[in-house]
Amino acid sequence: MKLASLKRGRDGQLLVVSRDLARATDASHVVPTLQAALDDWDAAAPRLQEIADALEAGRIAHLAFDPKKCAAPLPRAFQWADGSAYVNHVELLRKARGAEMPASFWSDPLMYQGGSDAFLGPTDPIEVVDEAYGIDFEAEVAMILGDVAMAAGREQAARAIRLIVLVNDVSLRNLIAAELAKGFGFFHAKPSSAFSPVAVTPDELGHAFDGAKLALGGPGRPVAEGGLGYSCIAERRMVETIRFGKPQTEFLKFGDRVRIEMPDADGRSIFGAIDQKVARYAPRGK
Amino acid sequence: MKLASLKRGRDGQLLVVSRDLARATDASHVVPTLQAALDDWDAAAPRLQEIADALEAGRIAHLAFDPKKCAAPLPRAFQWADGSAYVNHVELLRKARGAEMPASFWSDPLMYQGGSDAFLGPTDPIEVVDEAYGIDFEAEVAMILGDVAMAAGREQAARAIRLIVLVNDVSLRNLIAAELAKGFGFFHAKPSSAFSPVAVTPDELGHAFDGAKLALGGPGRPVAEGGLGYSCIAERRMVETIRFGKPQTEFLKFGDRVRIEMPDADGRSIFGAIDQKVARYAPRGK
Numbered sequence: 001m002k003l004a005s006l007k008r009g010r011d012g013q014l015l016v017v018s019r020d021l022a023r024a025t026d027a028s029h030v031v032p033t034l035q036a037a038l039d040d041w042d043a044a045a046p047r048l049q050e051i052a053d054a055l056e057a058g059r060i061a062h063l064a065f066d067p068k069k070c071a072a073p074l075p076r077a078f079q080w081a082d083g084s085a086y087v088n089h090v091e092l093l094r095k096a097r098g099a100e101m102p103a104s105f106w107s108d109p110l111m112y113q114g115g116s117d118a119f120l121g122p123t124d125p126i127e128v129v130d131e132a133y134g135i136d137f138e139a140e141v142a143m144i145l146g147d148v149a150m151a152a153g154r155e156q157a158a159r160a161i162r163l164i165v166l167v168n169d170v171s172l173r174n175l176i177a178a179e180l181a182k183g184f185g186f187f188h189a190k191p192s193s194a195f196s197p198v199a200v201t202p203d204e205l206g207h208a209f210d211g212a213k214l215a216l217g218g219p220g221r222p223v224a225e226g227g228l229g230y231s232c233i234a235e236r237r238m239v240e241t242i243r244f245g246k247p248q249t250e251f252l253k254f255g256d257r258v259r260i261e262m263p264d265a266d267g268r269s270i271f272g273a274i275d276q277k278v279a280r281y282a283p284r285g286k
Numbered sequence: 287m288k289l290a291s292l293k294r295g296r297d298g299q300l301l302v303v304s305r306d307l308a309r310a311t312d313a314s315h316v317v318p319t320l321q322a323a324l325d326d327w328d329a330a331a332p333r334l335q336e337i338a339d340a341l342e343a344g345r346i347a348h349l350a351f352d353p354k355k356c357a358a359p360l361p362r363a364f365q366w367a368d369g370s371a372y373v374n375h376v377e378l379l380r381k382a383r384g385a386e387m388p389a390s391f392w393s394d395p396l397m398y399q400g401g402s403d404a405f406l407g408p409t410d411p412i413e414v415v416d417e418a419y420g421i422d423f424e425a426e427v428a429m430i431l432g433d434v435a436m437a438a439g440r441e442q443a444a445r446a447i448r449l450i451v452l453v454n455d456v457s458l459r460n461l462i463a464a465e466l467a468k469g470f471g472f473f474h475a476k477p478s479s480a481f482s483p484v485a486v487t488p489d490e491l492g493h494a495f496d497g498a499k500l501a502l503g504g505p506g507r508p509v510a511e512g513g514l515g516y517s518c519i520a521e522r523r524m525v526e527t528i529r530f531g532k533p534q535t536e537f538l539k540f541g542d543r544v545r546i547e548m549p550d551a552d553g554r555s556i557f558g559a560i561d562q563k564v565a566r567y568a569p570r571g572k
Contacts, residue, residue, distance in 0.1 A: 010325055039296055078362045078403035081473075102468070112470035113399045117364035129437055149570040150477070151415055182388070184398035185471020187367075191436070284435040 001052035002198040003027075003034060003163065005071045007121065011035050012071040016051045017198050021272050024065035025055050034074050034199070041146050041162055045201075065197075067272050072119035072195035073165055074144060080116035080193070082140070082169060083109050085213070089231075092238040112185045120194035122274045126170055126258065127281035128191070134174030135252040135278055139231035139260045140167040141214050144199060158212040164205065166196035166271045168260055173234050173251060196260070197272030204270065216262055216270075252278045287338035288484040289313075289320060289449065291357045293407065297321050298357040302337045303484050307558050310351035311341050320360050320485070327432050327448055331487075351483075353558050358405035358481035359451055360430060366402035366479070368426070368455060369395050371499070375517075378524040383463050398471045406480035408560045412456055412544065413567035414477070420460030421538040421564055425517035425546045426453040427500050430485060444498040450491065452482035452557045454546055459520055459537060482546070483558030490556065502548055502556075538564045 004024065005012025011033040015024045030047045031037040037044040054060040084090045087105055094101045120126070128135050144163040149156065175189040202209045208216045230236040237247035252258070261273040288305065291298025292312075297319040301310045316333045317323040323330040340346040370376045373391055380387045406412070414421050430449040435442065461475040488495045494502045516522040523533035538544070547559040 076364045078364060079401060099469070105468070108468075110468055110470055111473055113401060113473065115365060115399060116402075127436070150413070150567060151569045180469050182391070182394075182396055183385070183466050183471075184396055185469075187397055187399065281436060283437045 001049055002200045002204065003037075003048065003073060004065070004067075004198045005034055005073050005075060006069055007071045007075075010076060012073075012075045014048075015065075015070075016048060016055055017065050018055050018062070019204070021065055021198065021269060023055060023062040025051060025060050025062040027051050035077075038074075038144065038146060038162060045162075067197035067275075068123050070123075070197045071121040073163070073197075073199035074195070075119055075121075077116040077119070077144075080114045080119075081111050082114050082190075082193075083111040085109075089235055092235050095238055095242075112190075114186060114190050115192065118192050120168075120170075120192045120276070122194060122197045122272065123276060124194060125279040126168075126194070126252075126276050127279050128172065128254075129281045129283070131251075131253055132174060133172040136171045136173050136233045137231075137252070137258045137260070138167075138169035138171055140169050141165075141262075142167045142195075154212065161202060161212070163199035163201060164209070164214060164271075165199045166260055166262055166274060168194040168258060168274045168276065170194065171232070171234070194274050194276055196274050200270060206264075208264070216264070254278055254280050287335055288486045288490065289323075289334065289359060290351070290353075290484045291320055291359050291361055292355055293357045293361075296362065298359075298361045300334075301351075301356075302334060302341055303351050304341050304348070305490070307351055307484065307555060309341060309348040311337060311346050311348040313337050321363075324360075324430065324432060324448060331448075353483035353561075354409050356409075356483045357407040359449070359483075359485035360481070361405055361407075363402040363405070363430075366400045366405075367397050368400050368476075368479075369397035371395075375521055378521050381524055381528075398476075400472060400476050401478065404478050406454075406456075406478045406562070408480060408483045408558060409562060410480060411565040412454075412480070412538075412562050413565050414458065414540075415567045415569070417537075417539055418460060419458040422457045422459050422519045423517075423538070423544045423546070424453075424455035424457055426455050427451075427548075428453045428481075440498065447488060447498070449485035449487060450495070450500060450557075451485045452546055452548055452560060454480040454544060454560050454562065456480065457518070457520070480560050480562055482560055486556060492550075494550070502550070540564055540566050 002017040004015040004017050006015055014027045014031055014034055014037065016027045017024045027048055031044045055062055090105060090110060091101045142165050143161045145160040146162050148160045170191050170193060172189045179186060179189045205214060208214055233249055233251055236249050240248045256278045259273055259275045262270050264270050288303040290301040290303050290310065292301055300313040300317055300320055302313045303310045313334055317330045341348055376391060376396060377387045428451050429447045431446040432448050434446045456477050456479060458475045465472060465475045491500060494500060519535055519537055522535050526534045542564045545559055545561045548556050550556050
């Protein structure tokens with residue numbers, strides 16, 4: 001099934017969305033929010049699946065699904081851990097910062113805890129104070145988990161996967177070097193992430209999901225060489241630096257648009273599109 | 287007023303506690319959880335204050351307050367940012383790791399985002415897989431904030447302070463160097479933090495709170511020199527290394543007890559005591 005959150009209050013209002021993303025039906029009479037569903041997933045999931053089946057069969061009242069009215073499926077969360085599963089991305093970005101990548105990164109996962117108190121909806125603007133911060137996107141896949149015990153093994157963690165979403169991990173590249181030099185990881189350099197309109201259960205992904213990892217993407221390669229391009233500007237700039245001596249693609253400017261979407265093998269959008277404009281942030285309050 | 291959360295469900299059940307920490311009364315008929323109170327603080331706070339006033343005056347049914355039945359005031363939170371306000375602590379710890387402290391640390395705050403999905407209650411055990419991880423405590427003061435807009439200034443942030451708590455920022459010292467060397471900050475080296483039994487509003491602190499900072503502590507100094515000792519073992523070990531050539535105090539062992547409490551100027555406990563035993567963690571699930 002596919003779930004979304006209508007913008008409402010701090011945690012949204014739970015919707016069940018049709019597989020083709022055309023229709024949606026309110027599920028908040030069963031479970032008010034996606035967080036509440038996750039907190040009691042074994043009870044909530046079968047009831048939400050019934051709604052999804054009824055929606056798919058046209059047996060239930062529904063409205064057109066409008067991603068513009070959506071918050072992130074989880075508008076805020078109790079944990080947000082961002083890992084680097086594509087180590088080639090890390091290697092390129094470190095090269096771009098003039099930093100070495102330790103060999104252990106190929107076996108020991110690189111992961112940080114980020115802000116999870118204010119996620120952006122799929123069409124919310126990317127608001128930044130200053131273009132000079134080096135505004136970039138990163139297209140990522142995220143898993144929404146149930147409870148994972150401390151020291152869980154791989155199988156135990158994989159069994160906790162409840163839902164899968166796309167993410168725009170907004171990054172302020174020109175703040176990263178100074179921030180990481182302090183030794184405590186990212187803070188200002190990773191502002192609020194944005195999420196796809198819907199979160200999907202693993203069964204929606206068929207063979208593309210192996211039980212632990214989604215395989216509908218791969219390392220970046222130039223389009224001219226048969227690749228699909230890059231999932232962030234920093235990576236492209238690094239490749240340009242290696243090839244041409246300096247980066248040629250600029251970071252995002254106010255007014256630029258970022259669109260992130262993942263089609264299935266038949267070309268149909270799985271998660272809906274993250275579609276954001278970059279905008280100047282006007283400080284609020286005093 | 288002073289607020290606590292009885293262990294119940296994932297977010298606890300809200301209690302109002304008397305100033306002397308002897309009595310408590312259920313507040314969940316007004317606001318079910320502390321998170322719900324924070325989400326609508328302007329509406330919740332006056333109603334909770336009425337209960338606190340009635341409890342103080344003995345005009346309301348109550349029970350003896352039992353910290354052993356308490357979760358952390360916020361059993362989980364949407365954000366947990368840990369900053370180093372006492373730069374001398376950072377300087378000592380860095381020396382202990384053989385790392386330099388950049389001069390900018392004296393003006394540019396050092397802060398990281400940590401795990402906030404599973405905080406420990408005041409008397410919950412500190413469960414660790416292996417003593418060899420170098421188990422340590424850090425006694426800290428934390429502020430629970432309302433909404434803070436991006437790019438807020440100092441005054442704006444100070445006005446968002448809702449409650450103050452004590453924290454045991456459990457640290458696994460022997461995991462830190464390797465983890466920080468990866469460049470993305472702490473993860474395994476900072477397991478769940480524990481919190482004091484009650485969270486208090488700033489007015490409970492009188493002149494000890496200047497509107498932004500609580501001044502009832504100070505840099506560590508040996509007891510023999512008129513100081514109050516240290517708020518973590520690592521700092522003491524560093525001082526021992528400087529004085530005697532090597533550390534003499536061992537990190538915590540299974541069975542050891544950590545007690546963290548802050549008295550007011552008259553010697554009365556403000557927040558109640560964090561009082562935890564260190565225990566071997568038995569992995570759960572498979």
